[in-house]
Amino acid sequence: MYRSEDDIALLTEFLGVLDQSVAANGLSAGTYLVLRGVDDAGDGPVPVTELAEALGAEGDDVAAMLRRLSDDGLVDVKPNGVAITAAGTQKRRVTDDAADEAIRAHVLSVPHTATVYGLVASMRGGRFTVDDLLEFIAQGPGPGDDQN
Secondary structure, eight states: OOBOHHHHHHHHHHHHHHHHHHHHTTOOHHHHHHHHHHHHTOSSOBOHHHHHHHHTOOHHHHHHHHHHHHHTTSEEEETTEEEEOHHHHHHHHHHHHHHHHHHHHHHHHSOOOHHHHHHHHHHHTTSSOHHHHHHHHHHOSBOOTTOO
């Protein structure tokens, strides 16, 4: 899939909506990404160094965010790593759902191209989510793997 600079600019606009939605749910962009990282790591504690590497972040920065998440009861920091709590799983789910809805509402409130409206249709059908948005942005501009 080809991603033009305009596509990336628009998706970055969506990230701004995501940031606002995340903040409205009581998280910073950083703590949200760390919470997602812990949740995505699966069962059992994940070592902080492994989490930091997966996020492309400094270990000290991730540790500081984990302290905030731990203070809020969203993760348990253990000697062998960090694990998400039930409250953390619920917070992530609620935050993701709110962010998906905020992005859909934003797109519908501002004129965009047919491609963007197609994206919204995909989001409504559950085929494009915050996870997809973050992955798409991380890929950056340029031709995708399936372009001929």
